[in-house]
Amino acid sequence: MAEVEFDQASRIYTPGAKPAVDKLSLTITDGELVVLVGPSGSGKSTALRMLAGLESIDAGSVRIDGRDVVDVSSKDRDIAMVFQNYALYPSKTVAENMAFPLKMRGLDKSERAAKVAEAAALLGLTDYLDRKPKALSGGQRQRVAMGRAIVREPRVFLMDEPLSNLDAKMRVQTRSQIASLQNRLAISTVYVTHDQVEAMTMGDRVAVLADGKLQQYATPSELYDRPVNAFVAGFIGSPAMNLLDLHREGEGVTLGGTDIPLSREVRDAAGSADTVTVGFRPEDLSIDSEGSGAGVKAVVDVVEELGSESYLYAHMAEDESTTLVVRGPGRTTVRYGDTIALRVDADAVHAFDAASGERLA
Amino acid sequence: MAATIEDTPTTTAPQRVEGRRRRPGVGPVLLTTLAWVVAIGFFFPVLWMVLTAFKSENAAYTDPPTLFFSPTLEQFRAVFDAGIGPYLANSVGATAISTALVLVLATPAAFALSLRPVEKTQDVLFFFISTKMLPVVAAIVPIYVVVNEIRALDNIWTLIVLYTAMNLPIAVWMMRSFFLEVPGELLEAASIDGASLGRTLREVVLPIISPGIFATGLICVIFAWNEFFFAVNLTAANAGTVPVFLVGFITSEGLYWARLSAAATLAALPVVLAGWFAQNKLVQGLSFGAVK
Numbered sequence: 057m058a059e060v061e062f063d064q065a066s067r068i069y070t071p072g073a074k075p076a077v078d079k080l081s082l083t084i085t086d087g088e089l090v091v092l093v094g095p096s097g098s099g100k101s102t103a104l105r106m107l108a109g110l111e112s113i114d115a116g117s118v119r120i121d122g123r124d125v126v127d128v129s130s131k132d133r134d135i136a137m138v139f140q141n142y143a144l145y146p147s148k149t150v151a152e153n154m155a156f157p158l159k160m161r162g163l164d165k166s167e168r169a170a171k172v173a174e175a176a177a178l179l180g181l182t183d184y185l186d187r188k189p190k191a192l193s194g195g196q197r198q199r200v201a202m203g204r205a206i207v208r209e210p211r212v213f214l215m216d217e218p219l220s221n222l223d224a225k226m227r228v229q230t231r232s233q234i235a236s237l238q239n240r241l242a243i244s245t246v247y248v249t250h251d252q253v254e255a256m257t258m259g260d261r262v263a264v265l266a267d268g269k270l271q272q273y274a275t276p277s278e279l280y281d282r283p284v285n286a287f288v289a290g291f292i293g294s295p296a297m298n299l300l301d302l303h304r305e306g307e308g309v310t311l312g313g314t315d316i317p318l319s320r321e322v323r324d325a326a327g328s329a330d331t332v333t334v335g336f337r338p339e340d341l342s343i344d345s346e347g348s349g350a351g352v353k354a355v356v357d358v359v360e361e362l363g364s365e366s367y368l369y370a371h372m373a374e375d376e377s378t379t380l381v382v383r384g385p386g387r388t389t390v391r392y393g394d395t396i397a398l399r400v401d402a403d404a405v406h407a408f409d410a411a412s413g414e415r416l417a
Numbered sequence: 418m419a420a421t422i423e424d425t426p427t428t429t430a431p432q433r434v435e436g437r438r439r440r441p442g443v444g445p446v447l448l449t450t451l452a453w454v455v456a457i458g459f460f461f462p463v464l465w466m467v468l469t470a471f472k473s474e475n476a477a478y479t480d481p482p483t484l485f486f487s488p489t490l491e492q493f494r495a496v497f498d499a500g501i502g503p504y505l506a507n508s509v510g511a512t513a514i515s516t517a518l519v520l521v522l523a524t525p526a527a528f529a530l531s532l533r534p535v536e537k538t539q540d541v542l543f544f545f546i547s548t549k550m551l552p553v554v555a556a557i558v559p560i561y562v563v564v565n566e567i568r569a570l571d572n573i574w575t576l577i578v579l580y581t582a583m584n585l586p587i588a589v590w591m592m593r594s595f596f597l598e599v600p601g602e603l604l605e606a607a608s609i610d611g612a613s614l615g616r617t618l619r620e621v622v623l624p625i626i627s628p629g630i631f632a633t634g635l636i637c638v639i640f641a642w643n644e645f646f647f648a649v650n651l652t653a654a655n656a657g658t659v660p661v662f663l664v665g666f667i668t669s670e671g672l673y674w675a676r677l678s679a680a681a682t683l684a685a686l687p688v689v690l691a692g693w694f695a696q697n698k699l700v701q702g703l704s705f706g707a708v709k
Contacts, residue, residue, distance in 0.1 A: 110605050131611040143606035147624030156620075160611035204610070 058211035058244050060084040060107065064116030067102050076102045078268040079116060084212075084261075087242040089235065091259035093249055095291070099268035101216055104248045108214050109133050120211060131160075136205035137214040141221065142197045144189040144204075151176075151185040154203045161208070175203045178237070195226045202234070206241065213238070213245040219254065231258060252292050256280070264288050286413035289335045289406055295367055295381045297335045301410050308402075309334055312352040312372050316400050321417035322407045332416065333408040338367060338383040340404035343390070344397040351397035354380055356390055363387075370396065463685075469678035477675040492679035496666075501680065504662035507573055509687075511658060512641040515580035519588045519637050520630060522581070527592030528618065532604060542593070545586040553646050564651055573656040579647050584637040591636065595629030596622070628701045635695055642688050659684045 062082040068075045077099040084090045092100040105111040107118055109130035117124050125133050136157065144153050154175060155168040163171075176182045179199045189197055198218060205213055218234070219227045235258050238245050249255055255262045256276040264271040264279065264287075272284045283289035289297050302309035308317035309332060316334065318326075326332050344351045353373035360367040366388040372378040373395060382398060390396060407416040469477050471488035530538050560579070569575045599622055607617040623630070645660040652661060666680050692699065 108605075108609060110608075130605075130608045131613075133609075135609060137606065137609045139602045139606060141600065141602055143600065143602035145603065145607075145621050145624075147621075156607075156612075157610035160616065 058121045059086050060212055060244055060246065061119040061122075062103070062107070062116070063119065065103070065106060065113050065118050066115040067099070067106055067111055068114045075099075075114075075268050077106065080265075080268075080270055081116075082263055082270065082273060084244050084246060086244055088260045089238050089245040089247060089258060091247045091249060091255040091262045092265060093252055093255035093259075093262055093291075094265035094271075096250060097267075098265040100248045100250075100265050102268075103265070104214055104216055104246055107212070107246060108135060108137055134211045135214055136208055136210040136212075137216065138198075138201045138205050138218040140217040142189075142201040142218075144197060144200055146189055149186050149188055150181060150192070150200050150203075153189065153200055154207050157204060157208045171207045172203075175207045178206070179203050194222055195230065198222060198230060202237070206237070206243075209241075210243065213243055215245065215247045217249055218247075219249070220251075227254075234258065253294060256292065262292075264291060266291075282415070283335075283406065284415050286333050286335065286408040289408065293337055295338055297337050297406070298341070298380050299333055299335045299408075300378060301331050302334050303331055304329070311400070312354075312374055314352050314400075316405060317402050318405070318407055319417065325416040326407070326409070329410060331410045333410050333413065335406040335408065336400050336404060338381045340401040341380065341382045341398050342401070343368075343382065343384055344399050351399045352380075354382075354396055354398055356392055356394045356396060359388065359390060359392060361386070361388065366390075368396070370398075466678045467682050469675050470682040471679075472675045474673055474675050477678075492675045493683070495676050496680045496683060499666070499676075499680075501659070501662055501683065504657050504659050505683075507576075507652075507656055508642060508658040508660075510573055511576045511580055512638055515577045515584065515641050516634055516637040518577070518581045519584045520634055523585060523588035523592050523633070524630070526589050527596050528622070530589065531593045531596035532599065532601070532622075542590070545589050548582075548586050557646070557650055560647075561650060570651055571653045571655045571657075573652075575651055576644075576647060576656060576658070579651075580641040580644060583644070583647075584640055587640075588633050588637060591633045592626070592629060595626045595633075598629075599625055628698055631695065631698050632701075635691060635699055638691060639688050 060083070062080045064079045064081055065077060066075045066079055067077040080099075080103055082090075092103055094100045102111055106113050107120075107125075109125065109128065113126045117126050119125065120133060120135075145156065148156065151169075151172050154172045158168045158171060172185070173182070176185055179202060181196070181199055181203060184192060184196060184200075189200065192200065198221070201218065215234075219230055222230060231254060234247075247254075247258060255264075256279070259276055261273060261275055262279055263273040266287050272279060272288045274282075279288060279292045283292060283297075286299055290299055300311065302311055302316070304318075304326070306315065307323065308315050310316070311334075318332070318334075322332075354370035355373055356368050356370045357379075358369040360369070364386045366384045366386060368382045368384050368388070368390060370380050370382060372380065380398065382396075384390060408414060409416055468484075470492055471490070472486055473489055473491060476483065476486045530542060564570055564575055603621055603625075604617060607621045612620065643660065644658070645664075648658045648661050649664065652658070663680055663684055666677060
């Protein structure tokens with residue numbers, strides 16, 4: 057139970073070079089699950105390791121419940137961490153693994169056994185307590201790593217891509233287990249992933265990082281609905297948002313001969329710029345089945361049929377290098393090579409500065 | 418069957434196809450024969466030595482030699498009568514104590530050089546291995562002078578110190594490679610779980626690398642047990658080891674083949690036995706990491 061605060065925290069590996077984490081400021085309130093997400097090299101894991109005490113904090117500070125932990129060693133920060141490869145002690149049984157942090161804190165044997173039994177029951181590990189990690193499946197190992205973290209009831213949980221070694225089905229299952237466990241325990245959690253779906257589904261709030269810098273820190277729906285820049289817009293959402301640099305014309309932009317109107321605020325923010333980066337999500341494009349000739353003409357390259365919906369990957373009829381992703385209905389009749397006419401939902405259009413990528417209004 | 422498999426694209430079952438296609442040709446037969454010849458060439462002298470050790474002197478000189486004879490322990494008795502006992506004790510002492518010292522010193526050194534590397538780690542590692550580059554023959558005169566000056570000739574502790582120094586670089590290098598196989602995440606997990614460095618080493622790292630420590634120890638035992646050059650130059654009656662005894666035996670009783678074989682068998686026995694019983698652990702230790 058704690059509030060965690062990154063205050064202008066930086067990690068600089070080599071003096072003079074670009075910092076791995078650059079002046080990160082972020083507050084995690086008590087009991088909140090915050091996801092740090094970003095592509096590889098974005099500094100998300102480094103930020104987590106700074107909080108864990110595994111990386112030094114070269115500038116700024118990190119506070120846990122108001123206490124500056126810059127000079128506090130990992131073992132005195134009262135945190136628990138779940139590692140990507142679980143880091144279970146191979147020579148110890150499941151029970152010994154889970155009891156290890158308690159043992160190091162001087163709890164006696166009966167107390168340890170009670171707490172381990174409780175955590176094991178919670179995670180469905182009771183039958184495996186005497187096994188060595190080697191004799192467990194990936195999912196079970198992951199749960200043991202969780203168990204080792206929760207037995208101690210730390211102030212903060214840290215999770216470094218804990219699901220990345222599981223298969224797809226297991227990952228979805230474990231994802232919801234972790235989220236509900238975290239809700240029940242109400243312990244502040246910092247969760248690192250490169251998977252934006254994990255970030256969106258698990259996080260109370262999500263911090264998007266790129267190049268060591270915080271891009272946006274907001275709730276999942278806010279990230280989705282109002283990305284602050286083109287990077288966040290392209291990173292959050294699957295398939296990714298269509299982002300096109302379009303020429304301005306009249307009160308909007310043109311795409312394949314079709315006008316897409318822009319709001320007055322956007323036009324004011326864009327000023328005199330010739331082009332703006334326009335983004336619209338696959339679900340904000342609709343296929344004009346009438347074929348009346350209106351709309352953006354595109355030729356279908358790939359059809360991904362998912363049952364309840366389908367995704368069409370197409371290129372514009374007049375410009376092969378411009379590609380679009382469209383969400384279509386399930387059991388679509390559209391096939392490879394078909395020409396379709398697309399309509400953009402003007403209310404759902406995002407506009408970004410073509411040079412800086414910042415959101416326009 | 419073979420024909421259908423030949424037709425199958427190799428991508429489906431490359432190993433099986435490979436196995437079936439290889440017909441026993443001349444090459445493999447030749448190679449197998451060669452392997453046997455080499456193996457027997459290596460093993461036969463040892464076998465013959467052991468057999469001879471159980472023969473009487475007369476039987477040992479029979480020409481042509483006999484493979485079947487009535488075995489006797491007479492020669493071993495004679496070897497013990499000739500006084501191998503103290504030499505055996507010296508060998509055991511020098512080997513055991515030096516190996517223990519090597520392990521105690523090499524473990525922390527290897528830990529520091531692998532999991533906590535610093536700027537000069539490479540230089541330190543090179544220094545260790547460079548001590549093995551100077552031929553012992555070149556160093557023996559100064560060593561002899563020093564040992565003589567401190568009045569430590571024919572003293573078992575001199576051998577212990579030298580054997581420790583001799584094996585330490587190899588042990589550090591070996592142990593370092595084992596330590597490198599320990600995932601860094603484990604150390605981080607232990608430190609977050611609240612373990613001190615000592616606890617981490619004892620409870621987390623050592624159990625993982627114990628096969629490696631065992632293998633290193635065994636190598637040190639073998640090298641120390643077989644060491645001859647220091648022993649023959651720096652010891653005499655008091656601190657002499659088994660190899661020294663054996664050489665003395667050749668000159669004094671060189672014509673007694675059976676007795677010499679018995680002494681040589683005794684000298685080889687501990688190392689062979691240790692290797693035999695430990696072969697699983699040794700292979701596991703030496704191939705540490707290769708088979709994760």
